[in-house]
Amino acid sequence: MLTGRRFRLKLTPEQAQACTEYGNVCRAVWNAALDQRREARRKGAWANYVPQARQLAEAKREPGLEWLKVAPSHLLQQTLRDLDRACREHGTFTVRWRVKHRWSPSFRFPDPKPMAVERINRKWGRVKLPKLGWATYRSTRPLGGVIKSATVSFKAGWWWISFLVDDDQATPEQHANPGAAVGIDRGVAYAAVTSDGRFHDRAFVTPGEVKRYKRLQQQLARQRRGSASWGRTLIRLRRLSCRVTDRRGDFTAQVAHRIASDNAVVVLEDLKTKNMTARASERNVKAKAGLNRAILDKGWHRLELALASKARYTGTKLVTIHPAYTSQTCHACGYCAADNRDSQASFCCTACGHRANADVNAARNILKAAGLAVSACGDGNMSQSVKQEPAHPRGLVRQPVSPVGIPRP
Incomplete structure (x- = not known):
């Protein structure tokens, strides 16, 4: 059966910058496709994955949209697939926008063929991802199965990778x-x-952490939104919540x-x-x-x-x-x-x-x-x-x- 394995990545500055750019491109594609779907619904029409994927391929050849080529194509296609599934399950006007300061960057590598995983030592392993190359991750447990896909996400100041693996187990017929x-x-x-x-x-939170969280909230409220100090305080808040x-x-x-x-x-x-x-x-x-x-x-x-x-x-x-x-x-x-x-x-x-x-x-x-x-x-x-x-x-x-x-x- 399918199960997940999550590990913390240790990226180089170049890899971290590339992941940030991939996340920004995927966010822009999500918002543009969602806006297109809502406009189509207002006119009584319907937009789904197939025409939007074709329009995405055409947009890459247009002048001024070369930044779409920064991210691998299958990442953007998977973003459109995720949006299509979200709209079908929750409704086009219920799905939320991916706002820059509220959304944590994430993107999925749906094809396991170009990926490879190696064990470096007892604590560390590395994974080969398209366009990123070999990335080191903290190996806290074996994968225990065949990789089906991999999702890279940013949470609380750290980059993470989640593997979807098939552990080759079946549900027992009787307990x-x-x-x-x-x-x-x-x-x-x-x-x-x-x-x-x-x-x-x-207890999931200590009294000291409650006081610290309130102090950081007060500090965040006094800082200018979008500034470097505001970003550092926000990361400290998110790490505490994480x-x-x-x-x-x-x-x-x-x-x-x-x-x-x-x-x-x-x-x-x-x-x-x-x-x-x-x-x-x-x-x-x-x-x-x-x-x-x-x-x-x-x-x-x-x-x-x-x-x-x-x-x-x-x-x-x-x-x-x-x-x-x-x-x-x-x-x-x-x-x-x-x-x-x-x-x-x-x-x-x-x-x-x-x-x-x-x-x-x-x-x-x-x-x-x-x-x-x-x-x-x-x-x-x-x-x-x-x-x-x-x-x-x-x-x-x-x-x-x-x-x-x-x-x-």
Whole structure:
């Protein structure tokens, strides 16, 4: 199966300058092609990859556009392919422009034939890229497969290369523990709580880094935009953010490995993180902003992606359920009421008196609802609509509650 391997590049000044120029050319091609697509849509027409690739080849021969020849042709063609895919998946008017000060340069070498990889020693390796020649990279792990493509990107002041490799592995037909299943509740107090009572969480940023980040933001605000000092401060900010992002990625990878290796079925709530972290329109703007930061800091969506990636190697089945009322329903008797949850951490059923940790209770409800869920691959056998709330047990009176999956104090 296909997987990624990312390494930090150690480029010469000439290679770094060439990569910067390649990134600028690809950004200009992206913006010009996107503008052309939007103009065509306004006129009721349609522009796709084939005519734009032909026009790109013609533009290279026009006077004044010789700078298009700086970058290899397949890099620009791949940029048009990426734009075509983005427009088809998200819509022409939803795809964003690549603004110079917001976009990190990146470009992809789609053809592996002219590329070659060699191991220099235990710590270093080198890769041969078209027009760049041999570039040294920090070899932290073996590639473990055949290279399909390579992407060079700039992040936090460093150049990186990501190899897409085929590791020649297949998803096992059966999990090592075929009868094991677990439900996962994602929250803001703990990143993930499983139905077996395990709490997965860690701090991704230290108090000192928070102070340093605020100080750098203040320093950046006092500097002239686009100046050399402004650029240096921006790189320091991005390196600090990159460190936090790497910790979050390491945490989600470890948790996903542990959960997927132990369980054949993993049940998650179908949470729309993008919608849940939308900006408040009028009231409670500050409170909503704090909740948005807490949700994004815990990496809910990244944990789901890590589980899906790890499930390919373990044979784990990922199942999603409707998130309504999982945190307000008693796992013992099934009684649902907003008053059941005393606080963020405490759950006490007002009907049967069952007490438990609120997150563990929610995780057990998520696992219990797996029999009514549609799998992430869409091959479930539900007899009712996915959007319909499961019926409550007979004899229990349903209380009017607010339709919020995870109520917060």
